[in-house]
Amino acid sequence: MEIPRHWRLRKQRYGLVGEVCPHCEAKIFPPRDVCPDCGKEAKTKFSFSGQGEVYSYTTIYNAPSGFEANVPYTVALVKLEEGPLVTAQLTDVAEEEVEIGMPVEMVTRRLHQDGDERGLLVYGYKFRPIGFAAH
Amino acid sequence: MEIPRHWRLRKQRYGLVGEVCPHCEAKIFPPRDVCPDCGKEAKTKFSFSGQGEVYSYTTIYNAPSGFEANVPYTVALVKLEEGPLVTAQLTDVAEEEVEIGMPVEMVTRRLHQDGDERGLLVYGYKFRPIGFAAH
Amino acid sequence: MNNNIVIAGIGQTAVGEHWKTSLRELAHYALEDAIKDAGGLRPQALFVANMLAPNLSKQSHLGALIADFSGFVGIEAVTVEAAGASGGAALRQGYLAVLSGMVDVALVVGVEKFTDVVDAGTETALATTLDSDFEAVQGVTPTSQAALLMRRYMHEFNVPADGLAGFPVTAHANGAGNPNAMFRRAIKAETYARAGMVSEPLNMFDAAPNADGAAAVILTRADLLPPNFPHPLVRISGSASASDLLALHDRPDPLTFPAARRSVETALEKAGLTREQIDFFEYHDAFSIYAALSLEAAGFAERGRGWELARDGVIALNGKLPCATMGGLKARGNPGGATGVYQAVEAAAQLRGGGGANQVAGARYAMIQSLGGPAATAVTHVLERVEIGE
Amino acid sequence: MNNNIVIAGIGQTAVGEHWKTSLRELAHYALEDAIKDAGGLRPQALFVANMLAPNLSKQSHLGALIADFSGFVGIEAVTVEAAGASGGAALRQGYLAVLSGMVDVALVVGVEKFTDVVDAGTETALATTLDSDFEAVQGVTPTSQAALLMRRYMHEFNVPADGLAGFPVTAHANGAGNPNAMFRRAIKAETYARAGMVSEPLNMFDAAPNADGAAAVILTRADLLPPNFPHPLVRISGSASASDLLALHDRPDPLTFPAARRSVETALEKAGLTREQIDFFEYHDAFSIYAALSLEAAGFAERGRGWELARDGVIALNGKLPCATMGGLKARGNPGGATGVYQAVEAAAQLRGGGGANQVAGARYAMIQSLGGPAATAVTHVLERVEIGE
Ligand SMILES: [Zn+2]
Numbered sequence A, B: 001m002e003i004p005r006h007w008r009l010r011k012q013r014y015g016l017v018g019e020v021c022p023h024c025e026a027k028i029f030p031p032r033d034v035c036p037d038c039g040k041e042a043k044t045k046f047s048f049s050g051q052g053e054v055y056s057y058t059t060i061y062n063a064p065s066g067f068e069a070n071v072p073y074t075v076a077l078v079k080l081e082e083g084p085l086v087t088a089q090l091t092d093v094a095e096e097e098v099e100i101g102m103p104v105e106m107v108t109r110r111l112h113q114d115g116d117e118r119g120l121l122v123y124g125y126k127f128r129p130i131g132f133a134a135h
Numbered sequence C, D: 001m002n003n004n005i006v007i008a009g010i011g012q013t014a015v016g017e018h019w020k021t022s023l024r025e026l027a028h029y030a031l032e033d034a035i036k037d038a039g040g041l042r043p044q045a046l047f048v049a050n051m052l053a054p055n056l057s058k059q060s061h062l063g064a065l066i067a068d069f070s071g072f073v074g075i076e077a078v079t080v081e082a083a084g085a086s087g088g089a090a091l092r093q094g095y096l097a098v099l100s101g102m103v104d105v106a107l108v109v110g111v112e113k114f115t116d117v118v119d120a121g122t123e124t125a126l127a128t129t130l131d132s133d134f135e136a137v138q139g140v141t142p143t144s145q146a147a148l149l150m151r152r153y154m155h156e157f158n159v160p161a162d163g164l165a166g167f168p169v170t171a172h173a174n175g176a177g178n179p180n181a182m183f184r185r186a187i188k189a190e191t192y193a194r195a196g197m198v199s200e201p202l203n204m205f206d207a208a209p210n211a212d213g214a215a216a217v218i219l220t221r222a223d224l225l226p227p228n229f230p231h232p233l234v235r236i237s238g239s240a241s242a243s244d245l246l247a248l249h250d251r252p253d254p255l256t257f258p259a260a261r262r263s264v265e266t267a268l269e270k271a272g273l274t275r276e277q278i279d280f281f282e283y284h285d286a287f288s289i290y291a292a293l294s295l296e297a298a299g300f301a302e303r304g305r306g307w308e309l310a311r312d313g314v315i316a317l318n319g320k321l322p323c324a325t326m327g328g329l330k331a332r333g334n335p336g337g338a339t340g341v342y343q344a345v346e347a348a349a350q351l352r353g354g355g356g357a358n359q360v361a362g363a364r365y366a367m368i369q370s371l372g373g374p375a376a377t378a379v380t381h382v383l384e385r386v387e388i389g390e
């Protein structure tokens, strides 16, 4: 079981907490302590709004273990309004309704089950179309 | 699940089927097609008697997954009467009764469970003291 | 002459589902062939290219395993891993080892064994090559990553629905002439248009099949070979490796492959060649979209126009820049970490004039490129036929 | 001067249970230290030593991951794996790369992250380093393999029950002086005699603790360094790697380590030294019995008598051949594939005169050895303090 790994990442996973570069103001997600834009140290916490739009998307039918129960599920690259792209599942929407440029917002959902039936449930961010009611 | 791997090895696992080198008569187990003694091709099948003696042994308390249910279990290097050493679990004997040089013979038993509860049961050779009744 | 590192022997197994053959056996068959082809040269060092055995076969420590099983007990042996670029990376390690003067004869073996597991195991293992904490945790897989890139590419550059068809059509046409290919039947563009979706818009012909296989090359210095060596020599004229941001979402522009571009530029520079001198290009077409992006990164096409080279027949065997000449990953099959070594074997065969039905006429310079993920790692080699007297 | 490959920078994290720190962060901390120590030299190539991340952290493709996360996007980057010898093997690949002339500055990072999993996951991952088909399938683990060797060794050579106590006692004594060690308290021989069994006759002091850690070295050619370089230089004078039959049961005599012997002989020969000139030896004491067998393989003791060197104080800091001078794997901790890089860092520190409380007086030549399993892989390096004017 992988409790330690998921516990360590809980802040980023639950709240889209990244960093802002104190030197060039780049917004950074996932956090990496080194600014990808200017190469300087960037450890200042920054909470993203969770608003963005779909940069690209697709649907997965052959899933890794832990995700079999979700099949089919739609994943996307979402462009956050603060700049960064993020990889995430889409939720509360059918694939045929998704399109590039569609506005989306972050929600916290169950991502997958770690390991076998006894496994840990891993929660984290997904995105849903703005204006859609949760199921 | 790993059905193909275990299926492929069933002959060696169930019957201690190895090879004899047609050039220098070395007996080879596990089979490897190249004679470790003379370096020539050795593909002639050879069935080992399954008789041998304990070269060394120890007991495992921290097991890999699939073996947790067996803990504690005793493993040994067994010197087969035809020459090769083989790595195997001992069965039908308590660790404190084992000693280096003890005569043993091969039996077929369940080795472990592959993966989770739904997993494949893997059978193969173990060794037990000669003269001991099976439990 | 000390910098004259050559491929002195090549070997491979057919690519496919080798249910009855273990990982160690596959590697052994390929390396046995390569050593025989090299006139029996014995290696002092083994570089194993592998991507997934620790997960798929619960087996790491492949260096010792394969040296042992193949009868080379005692030689130096390590595994080199860089996801799908493992093959190219191991080839480069072998090259550097011989170039260093510390190793006279290096054996590079690429091996991958997919069929040791069934069900979700394959996708689980493949997902380890992504950013585990921020990509794989979302259930993303290499195939869906390629689909994400493909959709965005088609959107940005107004590519028609069957715009990438030329890549698999070319690959399958060439696979027909390769006895070691997994798929040996040509397909038509109409077949592509009707194909089932894997991860929309990526269909079953846009993804190379993961399969079992092993390939091997023997590297040495040309001056160590006997004068009557049995076949033409192929020199490694350029070698370069580069990396990129691992996660797709971290890249400023996901639709470019800067690591591929950089490794091509360096490899050409080391070889003292321009890209126009390259006679054929073995790109890493794990997915059709990667072929398009690789052609653009290498400078063979402008941004957003790589797919036109397939549409227009430029990459066909009789085109200006033949690609995937033995079927590429798509038709020969994609044996993971072994793939880059297959490329070296195939390119060397072509440069020797041993391309059979698929011979690229008069080929002198080949470029081969091995990618890990969407070019998070890119390893490029330039190979050259050595003319007599050189 | 071109063959003058030196360790220009060293870095490490403390070894222990770094629950809050990820694999990529650990690697980053160590390499940041090494680069700073090297006066800011920027690497062109990254060699990552790692044994188990594909299983323990579901993460492969560490080259790109670490280059990316540490701000070296674009550089050449690969993972080198040879089980427990991954660290030594990556050091050697970095050395060969610089020696080849194709890389001016190489960064070698060893990193291992054990605490990403709990329960049986660790043993499952460790078992992949054995012969999966014929050893691991029986439930055998690296620890039980060592116990099998230890029992047979004690039987054949009439070693008393606490005969190997000297190895952990020495290691813990030295760990007390190493601020990065996991265990920093000396132990007594009586403590050893009373210790709980792990796998009889192997007790808890006979097995080094698996733990998290990262270490890094910067390699370059001495002639590329500025004349006012901030600290003494350490040269790699000898480097060698060898393999053995992977499965213990396949070996004609399991109680010898021929790969270790062979790599020591070659490394000494390359360095132009005899074993008597070695001032201290960082052996791979993953288990006490491996320390004994390594001393015998290296020629420091006769067959069956390696344990006497520990009993008699020969391996103590003030002995004739100090070993495990910063605590060894036993007290510093055993961060898997990173271990061989820790050895390089510690030996370089000693040779620079930076051994602190554990300084080996007047040390000029060090031998370090990295083992994969029971020396199925053995990588040995000889390091040398470079005297002014040399
Ligand atoms: Zn910045």
Ligand SMILES: [Zn+2]
Binding pocket: B021, B022, B023, B024, B025, B026, B035, B036, B037, B038, B039, B040, B042
């Ligand atoms: Zn023979």
